[in-house]
Amino acid sequence: MSIFNKISFKDQAFKLRESAILDATTSILGDKGFDLMTMDDVANAVGISKPSLYKHFKSKEELVGEALIRLIDGAITYLADIDKDLPPVQKLRILLEWAMRVRLQGGMPFLPSTSTSVRSMLMKNISYVTRILKLNSQLEKLVIAAQKSGDLNPKLSCDVILFSYYSRTCDPAVDYLKTFSKMSDDAIVEHMLQVAFNGLTSNSAQ
Template sequence: MQTPQPKVSFKEQMHQAREDAILQSTCRLLSDKAYDAMTMDDVAQAVGIAKASLYKHFCSKEELCCAAMVQILGRLRTFLDSLAPEQPPLDKLQALVRWSLQRLLAHEMPLLPSRNSSLRAVLMANPSYLEGLVAVSDQVGQWITQAQAQGVLDPSLPPLVVLYTLYARACDPVVGFLKEGGQHSDEEIIALVLRTCFQGLAAR
């Protein structure tokens, strides 16, 4: 017999709902501008709350953005775990890129912090983020080596190069350029980026 879960108070529900809204708005802002350009005022205005209320949830911009990065990484892990084990490794890698591009087009994918960003130092010191990043990298790395062994990915490429190339699609500027051009639907943009990513530019 399962132990009944403790009832969450209305106040706690509202607190969690507001925190979710804060993180969602932060992801959107981080997808549209660099971390250094985003301010806590921007977030408070996007959520529609007072800046003082924002600080009741997160004491600094670094803590807030770190929480947003941890959340999106958790969503990615949930997605990867949902893929069928029998699915070919190349299909899983393409599904990963497709998921990232969908989030990017929906302004739900935070831009990766640059090496000289203060956010990167905060992320590297966050156990939850590091644990999630290592878990995702190990899982994706395994699929890469399997796909290379099957001959469907170039086995001469170091797996780490392939991994970083796939990660880079999550902040690919080509997506934004095509979206602004208005000549392609979101699904067409995803298909084009997947094609150039996995098939290259050489004529077949």
């Protein structure tokens, strides 16, 4: 085996370990939250030493930032892959379905706005802010287009719709249904999408 192949294998192993670290971080954030999560928690979950963890990420802030950047990148990529000919409201529905399924699998820990320490930390992370602004701009255009077509209420503020949409990605009702109901993941997603886009009253059902 040449030295180039050895380097390539080493890099691949490094990336795989980094992915496992980010997976563990997301899971622990969901269970403990940012303030209670420690680097020891992450290292133990992955099965590596803390010095090995620090070879990948220099601090808890950097680690959490990268975990959330990966999540936003996933949303941006998923949105880009949705059929461009679909109506804007359908694109919003498909992306929200993706986000709910990610949440049901433990990959959507919380909204940063719920933690002042996390929000402050993330606002200093240029990479995170850049991605958030990109995603927000894309979703805002979809909301405005859906309002113009009448698929979303044009009397509502775009910001009200947009931030309500964001809150649905981390709606605790999803967790409660997963834990206490006998509904399947598919049923949970379908019912939550119904509530998000059609409301709770019977005359709004499609």
